[in-house]
Amino acid sequence: MIAQVAVSKCNSYEVKEVEQALRDSLSLLGGITCFVKPHSRVLVKPNLLMSKPPEDGITTHPEVVRAVIHILKDINCKITVGDGPSVWGNYIENLDEVYNVTGIRKVCLAEAVPLISFDKRRMRAKFPLTCALDQCDYLVNLPKFKTHELTLITGAIKNLFGLVSGTYKTELHKNYFKPSEFAKILVDIYQEAKPALTIIDGILAMEGDGPATSGKIRQLGLLLTGSDCVALDTVMAKIMGIANQEVLSTKEAALRGLGEGKLDKIKIFGEDIEKLNIRPFILPKSLARISKLPKPVQDLAKILIKYYPYSLRSKCSRCGHCVGVCPSKCITLLRNGIQFDYNKCIACFCCQEACPEAAISVKKSILAKLIGL
Ligand code: SF4
Ligand code: SF4
Structure with a gap:
């Protein structure tokens, strides 16, 4: 079957506008019952990365979740909502927050x-x-449209990482720290989870050093809908101005035959993405610099040139969140901020993702400096 993605404009999180845009998108694709059967049990999984308000553009907006709930209620589904953010310390209390x-x-x-x-x-x-995956008939995946320092984008496939239970996410970062290995794990999760429907919240998107407080919010005004997460991430990358082969999880999933990774084979309904004239997204620092190199040396550069987290002490509140999530246990909390042990750092950027104060930036290795990146 040909891969299909609906791209719809939606310029605000006003409840009626979001719901109408979603209903229109689903109509273009044949209606909600093409994805979810009436009277079924549905798990809805937004991206709830951290305790930040929706206007920060880090988490899936609650009005997108509400609109999806309304549409599923129309066909009498039994709905549950949940996510597994990387919270530290007292799990239930922090999840509540x-x-x-x-x-x-x-x-x-x-x-x-x-x-x-x-x-x-x-x-x-x-x-x-x-x-919760075993207890539902369908998974509805609600990612956010964002850049990501480690995986380049966090869209349809990456959002499923939140299905990994509790602290095991840290273990996976530690055991599969190379971006290519981590991409394979993401695709393994996609293969297990098989979402029936994915809606990417790109009304308020993020560029730069995403996916959390270090990224820059960008008003995009789009919703992307479909069932093929490979096709959705392919369209998302195109809208961002990223060559599709650059997103390793998309490449890996397409190689395994899990979806369509070629843009010209995807049928796009709704907006013509070529005519939207969207300015290319600012990429995360580490990847933006490498992408300036000539194509033939980019792959080599990705191996040789390292980027590491760097503490912006004036912004640090000493909350300790980065210490809690670091898979390599290489961050020490000091009286005036934090310190990294770069000998142990695996450059996963979990610390940057977890920092509520945007107090962690990206530092280049000596080789990167030498060649002027
Ligand atoms: S210091 Fe940050 S980037 Fe390095 S291993 Fe720890 S969490 Fe990952
Ligand atoms: S760097 Fe960020 S996460 Fe780490 S202690 Fe400081 S404010 Fe907290």
């Missing part, structure tokens, strides 16, 4: 839909995934 601050709890309460935690898990070949 994420659910409160992101506005998801308010929507779920108003819609009388259970909001669950992913604390119960079942081991798969290489990682445990939430048992």
Whole structure:
């Protein structure tokens, strides 16, 4: 079957506008019942990376979640909502804070839909995934349209990483720290989770050093809808101005035959993305610099040139979140900020992703400096 993606304009998070845009997108693709059967059990998984309000553009907007709930209620589905953000310390309390601050709890309460935690898990070949997946008939995936320092984009496939239970995410970062290996793990998760429907919230998007506080919010005004996460990430990369082969998870998933990674083979409904005239997204620092090199040396550069996290002490509140998420345990909390042990750092940028104060930037290796990157 030919891969299909609907691209719809939606310029605000006003509830009626979001719902109408989503209903229109789904109509273009044949309607919600082409993805989810009536009366089924559905798990809705937004991107709730950290406890930041929706206007920060880091997490899936609650009005997108509300619109999806309304559409699923129309066909009498039994809905649950949940995510597994990388919270540290007291899991349930911190998860509660994420659910409160992101506005998801308010929507779920108003819609009388259970909001669950992913604390119960079942081991798969290489990682445990939430048992909530076993208890639903369909997964509806609601990623955010953002750049990502490690994986370049965080869209349809990357959002599924939140299905990995609790602290095991840290283990995966530690054990599969090369970007190419980590991309394979993401695709393994995609293969297990098989979302029936994915809607990427690109109304408020993010560029630069995403996916968290170090990124820059960008008003994009788009929603991307479909069932093929490879095709969705391919279209998303195109809109961002990124060559598709650059996104390793898309490349890997297409190689495994899990979806369509060639833009010219994807049928795009709704907006003509060529005519939208979207300025290319600012890439994360590490990747933006390498992409300036001539094509033939880019692959070599990715191996030789390293980028590391760098502490901006004036912004650091000493909250310790980075210490808690670091898979290599190479961050020490000091009286006036933090210190990295670069001998142990695997450049996964989990610390930057977890920092609530945008207090972690990117530092170049000596080789990168020598060749002027
Ligand atoms: S210091 Fe940051 S980038 Fe380095 S291993 Fe720890 S979390 Fe990853
Ligand atoms: S760098 Fe960020 S996450 Fe780490 S202690 Fe400082 S404010 Fe907290």
